[in-house]
Amino acid sequence: MKKIIYTSTLFLLVGLTMAPASFAQQTASLSGLVTDGTDGAPLAGANVRLEGADGAMVGGAATDLDGRYRITGLQPGSYTARVTFIGYQAQAEPVALSAGEAATRNFILQPGGIDLNTVVVTASRQAEKVLDAPA
Numbered sequence: 001m002k003k004i005i006y007t008s009t010l011f012l013l014v015g016l017t018m019a020p021a022s023f024a025q026q027t028a029s030l031s032g033l034v035t036d037g038t039d040g041a042p043l044a045g046a047n048v049r050l051e052g053a054d055g056a057m058v059g060g061a062a063t064d065l066d067g068r069y070r071i072t073g074l075q076p077g078s079y080t081a082r083v084t085f086i087g088y089q090a091q092a093e094p095v096a097l098s099a100g101e102a103a104t105r106n107f108i109l110q111p112g113g114i115d116l117n118t119v120v121v122t123a124s125r126q127a128e129k130v131l132d133a134p135a
Contacts, residue, residue: 028097030105031070034063034083037110042067046085046109050095053078076101083107 034046048069050059058079061069076099082092088109097103 026076026099027072028074028076028099028101028103029070029072030059030074030081030095030097030103031068032105032107034067034069034085034107034109036088037108040108043085043088043109046083046088046107048107049082049084050074051080051082081105081107083109085109087111 030050032048034043034048035041036043042063042065044063044065044067046063046067046069048061048063048071049057050071052058059071059074061071063069074097076097079095079097080092081095082090084090089112091107091109093105093107095103095105
């Protein structure tokens with residue numbers, strides 16, 4: 001009887017320790033570098049968003065000081081990686097991930113996008129009801 005309990009406990013412990021390893025092998029990750037298209041400098045703070053077929057976000061990250069990003073724990077499948085950064089044109093690229101894959105996608109963003117010189121900010125100093133306020 002002790003041998004059965006010991007063997008059962010051993011199999012349970014081995015199964016529990018192997019579960020995280022097998023889970024990690026079933027997910028995927030995406031990492032890479034985002035740089036400026038004019039001088040190749042890394043873009044710190046660029047947003048990398050991974051979207052499913054329906055356009056819903058399934059993961060995302062901001063680039064670090066070296067322009068690098070990493071998104072982990074992704075389910076295998078087809079996605080769209082969308083990169084944005086103020087003052088640069090957004091870029092999108094299809095990405096297909098397999099179980100256990102550590103994919104790499106680098107992005108080079110071109111200056112452009114939103115021209116902040118054309119933004120007009122208006123305000124009022126007089127007390128107005130919220131319903132009457134311009135914004």
